[in-house]
Each structure stands twice: as C-alpha cells, then as structure tokens.
Amino acid sequence: MSDRPAEDYAWFVEACAKESDGICATFVRNLSAEEALRRIGATPGDISGEWGVAAYAAYGGVVLVDYGYAELPEAFSRGTEAATVFAGLNDEDFVYMANGVVVTRFEPYLPDWRQGSDPDRLLAHMRDLGMPVEEEAPDYYRMRITRALALAERATSVHLSPAHYAVPAIVGSVDHLY
Known part of the structure; x- marks a missing residue:
C-alpha cells in the first residue's frame, strides 16, 4: 500500500491542464501498456482514429490517459x-x-455518496487522504482531484511518477469507446 500524500499528484493535474480542460486517468495493476490498449480494443501505435489514449508504463502496472471520457x-x-x-x-x-x-464508485465532489458492490472498501484510504466520507472537510474540495488520483494509486498499487510520464507513451485509437 502506498502512503504517498495526495499532493504528489499536483504535477500530473498541472500537466493535464496544459493539454485539456479535463482529465481522465485509469490506473491498472499488473498490465503492460500494450496489453491495456489491447483490452480496450486499441492497436498499440495506431493513431489513425479521431480519439486516442496514451498508455504510460508505471510502477506496478500502467496508467492510461485520455482527454475525453470513455467509460471502460x-x-x-x-x-x-x-x-x-x-x-x-x-x-x-x-x-x-x-x-x-x-x-466503488462516487463523484469526487461528493465522496460520501458511494455506490458499487462494496462501496466502503476504500474507506480507510479515503479517510487517510482527508476525503469527507461522512462529515465536512473544509479543505477537501480544492484538492479533490489530486486526492482521487492518490486513492486510485492506493487502490491499485500503481504509481505514476513524473519520470514515468516523461517517457513517451504508447498510443492507440479508441474511437469505438466514444
């Protein structure tokens, strides 16, 4: 389990903000970038489509980044x-x-409204990250996305560092998801 603070993902939010108004990052345990792209029907290296996804090798797996949002x-x-x-x-x-x-599924703006087969499975991590799971957390909303990214890391044991992000990603087209 990672105990890195949520602030460790501030660099990632800033990097994504330079590319788009939104961010979509998927952390996947124990998959290579190539296998992750294949699982979503993208051919690694094929950028012929209108929508694409970048797969970054990371510690413990892969992080997929796209600037739309296709629910996997x-x-x-x-x-x-x-x-x-x-x-x-x-x-x-x-x-x-x-x-x-x-x-577990929730809107980062409302982490106390969780759904899923086991909506409270990540509760200990959420509390540790300062997410308001039952009560108000005055400083939470400004840092909610970095905390959600840190939660994704803790849930999957996949860590994306600035060094991983600096290495060119493997890309593929995923038009069928949009």
Missing part, C-alpha cells in the same frame, strides 16, 4: 484491478473495478 467496460479489469479518475468541466467520476465488477 467492466471486463477491462478481469483478472486485475483498475481505478479511473475523471474530471471534466461539468462532471467528475471515480470508479474502482476488480475482476470485472464495479466495487
């Missing part, structure tokens, strides 16, 4: 675990899946 099929997490953090202009979402099942 639950089958994507078969045999592993995945957590997606999405923050757009009018919508936010956190989804943690394990072995093809949505375990």
Whole structure:
C-alpha cells in the first residue's frame, strides 16, 4: 500500500491542464501498456482514429490517459484491478473495478455518496487522504482531484511518477469507446 500524500499528484493535474480542460486517468495493476490498449480494443501505435489514449508504463502496472471520457467496460479489469479518475468541466467520476465488477464508485465532489458492490472498501484510504466520507472537510474540495488520483494509486498499487510520464507513451485509437 502506498502512503504517498495526495499532493504528489499536483504535477500530473498541472500537466493535464496544459493539454485539456479535463482529465481522465485509469490506473491498472499488473498490465503492460500494450496489453491495456489491447483490452480496450486499441492497436498499440495506431493513431489513425479521431480519439486516442496514451498508455504510460508505471510502477506496478500502467496508467492510461485520455482527454475525453470513455467509460471502460467492466471486463477491462478481469483478472486485475483498475481505478479511473475523471474530471471534466461539468462532471467528475471515480470508479474502482476488480475482476470485472464495479466495487466503488462516487463523484469526487461528493465522496460520501458511494455506490458499487462494496462501496466502503476504500474507506480507510479515503479517510487517510482527508476525503469527507461522512462529515465536512473544509479543505477537501480544492484538492479533490489530486486526492482521487492518490486513492486510485492506493487502490491499485500503481504509481505514476513524473519520470514515468516523461517517457513517451504508447498510443492507440479508441474511437469505438466514444
């Protein structure tokens, strides 16, 4: 389990803000970048489509980054675990899946309204990160996306560092998801 603070992902939020108004990052345990792209139907290296995704090798797995938001099929997490953090202009979402099942889902703006097969599975991590799971947390909302990214890391044991992000990603087209 990682105990890195949420602030460790501030660099990532800033990097994504330079590219788009939104962010969508999916942390996947124990998959290579190539296998993760194949699971969503993208051919690694094929950028012929209109929508694409970048797969970054990370410690413990892979992080997929796209600037739209295609909800990944639950089958994507078969045999592993995945957590997606999405923050757009009018919508936010956190989804943690394990072995093809949505375990915990909530809007980062409202982490106390959780759904899924085990909505409280990540509760200890959420409390440790200062997410308001039952009560008010005055400083939470400004840092909610970095905390959601840190939660994705803790849930999957996948860590994306600035060094991983600096290495060119493997890309693929995913038009069929949009």
